[in-house]
Amino acid sequence: MVNPxxxxxxxxxARNKRAKRPSVTxxxxxxxxxxxxxxxxxxxxxxxxxxxxxxxRLRAAHDAILVGIGTIVADNPLLxxxxxxxxxxxxxxxxxxxxxxxxxxxxxxxxxxxxxxxxGSNVDRVHELDAAGxxxxxxxxxxxxxxxxxxxxxxxxxxxFGTLMVEGGSQVITSFVRERLADALVITxxxxxxxxxxxxxxxxxxxxxxxxxLLDPGWGKFGSDFVVxxxxxxxxx
Ligand SMILES: NC(=O)c1ccc[n+]([C@@H]2O[C@H](COP(=O)([O-])OP(=O)(O)OC[C@H]3O[C@@H](n4cnc5c(N)ncnc54)[C@H](OP(=O)(O)O)[C@@H]3O)[C@@H](O)[C@H]2O)c1
Numbered sequence: 001m002v003n004p005x006x007x008x009x010x011x012x013x014a015r016n017k018r019a020k021r022p023s024v025t026x027x028x029x030x031x032x033x034x035x036x037x038x039x040x041x042x043x044x045x046x047x048x049x050x051x052x053x054x055x056x057r058l059r060a061a062h063d064a065i066l067v068g069i070g071t072i073v074a075d076n077p078l079l080x081x082x083x084x085x086x087x088x089x090x091x092x093x094x095x096x097x098x099x100x101x102x103x104x105x106x107x108x109x110x111x112x113x114x115x116x117x118x119x120g121s122n123v124d125r126v127h128e129l130d131a132a133g134x135x136x137x138x139x140x141x142x143x144x145x146x147x148x149x150x151x152x153x154x155x156x157x158x159x160x161f162g163t164l165m166v167e168g169g170s171q172v173i174t175s176f177v178r179e180r181l182a183d184a185l186v187i188t189x190x191x192x193x194x195x196x197x198x199x200x201x202x203x204x205x206x207x208x209x210x211x212x213x214l215l216d217p218g219w220g221k222f223g224s225d226f227v228v229x230x231x232x233x234x235x236x237x
Contacts, residue, residue, distance in 0.1 A: 004220020005054055008229045011218060012061050013183045015162030021153035022164040024181055026173055027058055028199050029188040029225075035196035036170060043075040046190040050223035053083045058186060060086025062165040064114075064156060068172035069095040078105045079113075079167075089165060092116060092156070094172055096146045098125040100134065107133045116147045116155075149181050174201045177212060177232075185214060186229040188222070209236040 013023030029047040030036050037043055047055065059065055060081045067077065072093055079091040091106050091113040098117050100106075106113050112135050117126075119138040126136045137155060142148035156164060166176055176182045177200055187199075205211050214230035221227075 007218050009061055011229055021157050022161045023183045024164050024166060025184040026166045026176060026182045027186040028168050029190060030199055031190055031192040031194040033193050034198050035194035036199045037197045039196045041074045041197060046192060047188050048223040048225050051188045051225040051227060054222050056081050056083040059089050059165060060084060062089045062163045063161040064090040064092050065165045065167060066092040067167050068169055069099050070171060071169040072100055072104055076105050080109060094147050102132045116152050149175060149179055170197050170199055170201060173199050178203050180234060182232050184231050189226045191224055
């Protein structure tokens, strides 16, 4: 019998070097009521050890890993592969105004993190982050003034990244889903009730045909957590 981890990894979108953007997998851990953090954005170690190991295998299966500046400030993640064998994906931070703290752990990552900011950012700040170990990428702004995701994905494809894992947080996941820039989803469901911050906020749609769903979802038990995975599809444009 194939174990759940192998089933899950077999569904990770393939690397396509000629595509205009990397394949995108969104992955996060939530409580039974859909919370990824406390209401005040305090990080919660929801995942048990088995699903944490799964997450690190999933990281190693991707070329790059992306989080928002909200997650950098709240959780201070390192974004490496530590619990399993495998290569570290390239860390990427969405940070329009270069708010990444100079003492952020991700700046100690073995691969200098790419910080995607808006074009025309403060040059002194670019130099400070550069000196602290980051590479700043100036990207066009989207209609909301934040980093344009299509423009960033195109740049990542040009840099040779074929697959991207998006780990959070809520605003970033919502943007990727709202803009239909996600290909696959891996959700760890831990047996807690939190009443906190949800992974996906308003998608601006109410018809199920225009909302995403998992195509032929797979699932497995990892310790006391359930993990659900599958490709995302929209029935109607
Ligand atoms: N349980 C889990 O698996 C998990 C994983 C990760 C995070 N979290 C939790 O999630 C929370 C953080 O989530 P969050 O929603 O506050 O922050 P976030 O999604 O990590 O970051 C949001 C920020 O990213 C920047 N950004 C730049 N371009 C963007 C774009 N196109 N779309 C969206 N955001 C863009 C924006 O700030 P600027 O405008 O300044 O650039 C925005 O405020 C924390 O509490 C953390 O613990 C949980």
